[in-house]
Amino acid sequence: MIVRMDSNLASQPQMAQSVLVAPKTSRSSLFELFVKNNSVLALGGTIFSLGLVIFSGGLNSPFFFTLYLVPLLARVNQRLINPLGVAILESLVILTLFLLEGETEALAANYFKSAFAVASPVLAGYLVTWRMKKIASLQLAKEKLSSEKEIMQYLQLLSAEKAQLEEVLHSIDDGVLVTDKNGQVFLASRKALELLNTALAKIKGKIIEEVLPLGNLKEGKINLRSLDGEISHINVRNFPLKDENNQVKGEIYVLRDVTKADQLEEMKLDFVSSVAHQLRTPITTIRSYLAVLSESVVKKLETEDRELLNRAMIVVNQLATLVENLLNVMKIEKGRLNVEAKPLSLEPIIEETIAALAVIAQQQEVKLTFENPPADFPKVKGDSYLIKEVLTNLIINGINFNHRGGWVIISLQKESQSVIVHIRDNGKGIPPQSIPYLFNRFYKVSNEYIMESKGVGLGLYISQAIVQALGGKIWVNSIEGKGTTFSFSLSLAV
Numbered sequence: 220m221i222v223r224m225d226s227n228l229a230s231q232p233q234m235a236q237s238v239l240v241a242p243k244t245s246r247s248s249l250f251e252l253f254v255k256n257n258s259v260l261a262l263g264g265t266i267f268s269l270g271l272v273i274f275s276g277g278l279n280s281p282f283f284f285t286l287y288l289v290p291l292l293a294r295v296n297q298r299l300i301n302p303l304g305v306a307i308l309e310s311l312v313i314l315t316l317f318l319l320e321g322e323t324e325a326l327a328a329n330y331f332k333s334a335f336a337v338a339s340p341v342l343a344g345y346l347v348t349w350r351m352k353k354i355a356s357l358q359l360a361k362e363k364l365s366s367e368k369e370i371m372q373y374l375q376l377l378s379a380e381k382a383q384l385e386e387v388l389h390s391i392d393d394g395v396l397v398t399d400k401n402g403q404v405f406l407a408s409r410k411a412l413e414l415l416n417t418a419l420a421k422i423k424g425k426i427i428e429e430v431l432p433l434g435n436l437k438e439g440k441i442n443l444r445s446l447d448g449e450i451s452h453i454n455v456r457n458f459p460l461k462d463e464n465n466q467v468k469g470e471i472y473v474l475r476d477v478t479k480a481d482q483l484e485e486m487k488l489d490f491v492s493s494v495a496h497q498l499r500t501p502i503t504t505i506r507s508y509l510a511v512l513s514e515s516v517v518k519k520l521e522t523e524d525r526e527l528l529n530r531a532m533i534v535v536n537q538l539a540t541l542v543e544n545l546l547n548v549m550k551i552e553k554g555r556l557n558v559e560a561k562p563l564s565l566e567p568i569i570e571e572t573i574a575a576l577a578v579i580a581q582q583q584e585v586k587l588t589f590e591n592p593p594a595d596f597p598k599v600k601g602d603s604y605l606i607k608e609v610l611t612n613l614i615i616n617g618i619n620f621n622h623r624g625g626w627v628i629i630s631l632q633k634e635s636q637s638v639i640v641h642i643r644d645n646g647k648g649i650p651p652q653s654i655p656y657l658f659n660r661f662y663k664v665s666n667e668y669i670m671e672s673k674g675v676g677l678g679l680y681i682s683q684a685i686v687q688a689l690g691g692k693i694w695v696n697s698i699e700g701k702g703t704t705f706s707f708s709l710s711l712a713v
Contacts (some may be wrong), residue, residue, distance in 0.1 A: 252541035394474035402426050414474055452478045492549040495542050502542060506535045544677040551684040560687050562598045562712035569629055569709040572610040586624040590630040599638050605685045612678035613642040613705045621646035637708040658683040
């Protein structure tokens, strides 16, 4: 299922934020730019207007309107100047003018008109400001309503996306558990709840170890018992949950029911084991007859007949090796590989293996050499039969993937707690991309130097399993076209 994420989703929070946060408006004016002392401005404006009126005709001055102008400007920018105080001041100025000019009779009739004329701009300013505030309030309410609507749309979009993601999560065949950075479960898919026979409410907030028996994890698997008592094999994988800053904020656990796959694998192993056992008896019989025939009549045969007999022996030995490898794989897969570890010397085991492979090396024209260690070389803890099998697999690889006239050298190296066995050749080497898969079952290397890859790809897999069962490690270093060195370690005998 493909989920399409809305490209506008990421921009929605910023849009909502930009709507909610109103821009700061500036009420600066020329007064704010040029005047710092408000009282000086009011007094200076009043004195200037009064002087202008007195010296241009008094009550009949054509500039009498300037007395109205000062309170009007004060009202417009009342944050700088108190308009009511200016209006009172102007009224007193007009009263002074009437008294100075002796217009006492006209005072009662004209003063209040003039005072009202002075006060009217202030009142008009208050009305205009009230109206502007009302409009601004309505505009703000409209913007708030618009932003709330956009927020609701954004929340609906988030809800839809969440529902889509949950649907995808619940449709996955594998179970999914998600924990926070404290390891507490906060999300689980429907399949995970089904595998655990529980509900989200029962496991939410619990530590993951209380939900999954990770302490019993073996080879990436745990066993879960269902309500009817059946055992399910669950493969468990976990991945870090990271945020947009690549910081780990939790873990994702993926649960896969591999019970049926394990049952099929068990059936396959049983079948292969049965077939291998059935093949072992006739192959052993054929090899015995050929060995007797080779010893008794080989001198009476012509060169061509002897060559045919030798080829038959080689093919039978290859079949016998294949059968033994298959049986060993079955033992390894079922955990039935018998290991009888005891103190032993590696030198005679290596010499016996080289002697057994001498004929194969001669046929390939490859020289086998054992660099003998000092006489007091320490013993190791191991199983002679299994160690010989590992040596056989690695030396045969060095012979098969070599060229005529090449060499294979076996050497020992003592470490503080172990002995390392090196099998080094100057053959065709291994491509770098193949090295990570060398020890996988049925993996076969091929490159431009190897026209035919020999074997079925079990030798290295078996060798690794044996070395690990003996408590050691195995690894490889190779340069394509120059050669390969296989190395494995064995613990020193106590």
